[in-house]
Amino acid sequence: MRHYGRIDWLKSRVGFVLLLVLLVWAKTMMADVLDFNLFSGSSIIQIITTLINPLPLALLLIGVAFYFHKAKLFYPVAIIMYVINVVLLQLNVIYYREFSDFMSVSTMLGYDKVNQGLGASGFALTNIHDIFFWADVVVFVVLFFMKKFRFDKLATTKLMGFSFTTFALFLFLITLTLGEIDRPQLITRQFDSKYLVKYLGLDAYTAFDGLRVQRVNEQRKSAKKSDIDKVLAYVKKHNVSDNAKYVGVAKGKNVFVIHLESFQQFVIDLKVNGKEVTPTLNSIYHSKSTIAFSNFFNQVGQGKTSDAETMLETGLFGLPTGSLFATQGSDQTFEAMPAILRQTEGYSSAVFHGNNASFWNRSNTYKNMGYQYFFDASYYDTSGEKAMGYGLKDKLLFYDSIPYLERLQQPFYAKYITVTNHFPYDLDETDKDANFKTTSTDSDVVNGYFETNHYLDQSIAEFYKYLKKSGLYNNSIVVLYGDHYGISNSENKTLASVLGKNADNWTDWDNAQMQRVPFMVNIPGYTDGGVKDTYGGEIDVMPTLLRLLGVKNPSKYVNVGQDLLSSKRSKVVAFRDKDWVSAEYSYVNGNLYDKNGKVIAEDDWTTAQQKLVKKYQKEVNKQLAVSDSVNQKDLLRFYTPKGFKGIKAKNYNYSNGLNKLIKLEKSMGVRSTDQYTKNNDKMTQNLYNTDAPEKDLPKTNTSRIQQTNPDGGDTTDGGSSEDDTPNP
Secondary structure, X not given: OOOOOOOHHHHOHHHHHHHHHHHHHHHHHHHHXXXXXXXXXXXXXXXXXXXXXXXXXXXXXXXXXXXOOOHHHHHHHHHHHHHHHHHHHHHHHHHHXXXXXXXXXXXXXXXXXXXXXXXXOOHXXXXXXXXXXXXXXXXHHHHHHOOOOOOOOOOOOHHHHHHHHHHHHHHHHHHHHHHHHHOOOHHHHOOEHHHHHHHHOHHHHHHHHXXXXXXXXXXXXXXXXXXXXXXXXXXXXXXXXXXXXXXXXXXXXXXXXXXXXXXXXXXOOOEEOOEEOXXXXXXXXXXXXXXXXXXXXXXXXXXXXXXHHHHHHHOOOOOOOXXXXXXXXXXXXXXXXXXXXXXXXXXXXXXXXXXXXXXXXXXXHHHHHOOOEEEOHHHOOXXXXXXXXXXXXXXXXXXXXXXXXXXOOOOEEEEEEOOOOOOXXXXXXXXXXXXXXXXXXXXXHHHXXXXXXXXXHHHHHHHHHHHHHHOOHHHEEEEEEEOOOOOOHHHHHHHHHHHOOOHHHOOHHHXXXXXXXXXXXXXXXXXXXXXXXXEEEHHHHHHHHHHHOOOOOHHHOOXXXXXXXXXXXXOEEEOOOOOEEEOOEEEEOOEEEEOOOOEEOHHHOOHHHHHHHHHHXXXXXXXXXXXXXXXXXXXXXXXXXXXXXOOOHHHXXXXXXXXXXXXXXXXXXXXXXXXXXXXXXXXXXXXXOOOOOOOOOOOOOOOOOOOOOOOOOOOOOOXXXXXXXXXX
């Protein structure tokens, strides 16, 4: 029987492996707390999984050494696996400090992208506690030369390796199960790298990302240059327009895109207890300066919000499964709105969003789309009651964004992604409007939905007042759209009574009709607007906006949408699952419905109905297939429209955005067109009035909030003059 002293226990192979695993766990915890900030705002389950998840793969990888019985193999294998864990951790720590995200496998494999995050600025991104990532290696070397540490030549039993492997897999299944319980479809959707690391750990995130890259690469390898010719032929025939009346009516104006999170069309003009839920949006919707659509449908799949953004920016659908942003956005080729408007009309571009940059992989996808600036949660104070589950509350997002917005060179394309009207629709008591009384159904989700709708509407009202006071209003258009449903099919029967319908008669047709979301283009000074009853969807936004903004030859850009203002457009709207709706008929879950929601049995279809169903289904299948071919095979790498320059993601860096804007403003001098300059170098935030109760709360977490150098200089060497300098 062995007896070990204070250090002699290291002679045991089991003890040595457990020590290495413990060190991996300790270093990961240090990084989670000091660098990744993973415990902040975490649920109980997330805290548990974050505490456990470094262990499974460390045990699995380092435990591989037990399968090598000779000491001269056992120890090198164990040490190599340990070093791999530490190197992966260290690289991610440095990368995260610069980009607020974890390194993808694509980034690791691409030298230029790795150099972007870990090159000349790498040393500047190190902190004093980084010493502890490698201090133990020095200790091991000292112990070895002092002969306090020796190899154990007595091999372990053959079952030891199997035991470590089995226990590691068991622990991993626990974290995976907890993650799927807390975040359903955690793996299939991969909506946020930070969540994957919280639930499964950095090693597992890297492994899953590697599988994703392999799958994407396999799809792309199957692509041929001739494939794009088929796509171009379809686009040329499909992309119709005869809206000469509308072309260029918004030319040269700033574009605000306001993403109305989970907002559905049925709320427009709805009254609850005699009071309008959204009086501001109702007013905008019915204004003669607004082109609005009453039969506009969301067409998202599993990617939900990211799918809506994909369609809005590119005119292509999301993927059949998962999210394009999450699975392919890091290295996808896009012909997106920010880049098109910049290259054709001289627009600058920015996104304002109060959630983590890593959510839906936005920090990488936006670069490939050509967005110059991304003001994510790191630019705002999201501490305490200022944020909800999905980020900064809407009133604070609009208010806190002004110091960044007023520095954007005009014209600009600015997107605001709101989050307060997000499931589970649970406002803090301080945010509830005492004058608004919601419904009293049996569902807290339905009741809360109208409260958050009302809050969102108030946020829009405050922002509009600022636009008018600041002078931005008259030189801008505001695009407001709902990204997807807010009330799910499972809650629709409870909602039926609020809409004056009978829950007992609710069908799949009703569920399909509930997929309507608002889409309105508010053009101040325009007087020929109105509500159109045209059937369309999110896939049609890009070609519609390009024509309204007067972009020349918009049909040269690859998209599968159609101008909503064209009388020649298709009359059918495709859903991601290949179901469809139209003014006369809808095909949902294998049933054909007439315009009143009555099922038409297939045996009773007339010849005309059979032809129409076949025609519409063929259109839907073709539209989705072309989009999927472009996205899954990344076909746009084979085609560059005349006059369009491909986007290089490495030229974009979203850190220190305000400093970059100020530096640009100073370099332009009298040519600067930002609102701050137009306001005689005075800030405009004092013109913004908000009743958000959290506005004046003390800042308790300001370490990542954008700070401005006194001289307006940039504190990093990131970014590119090519992308940050406006056209002359």
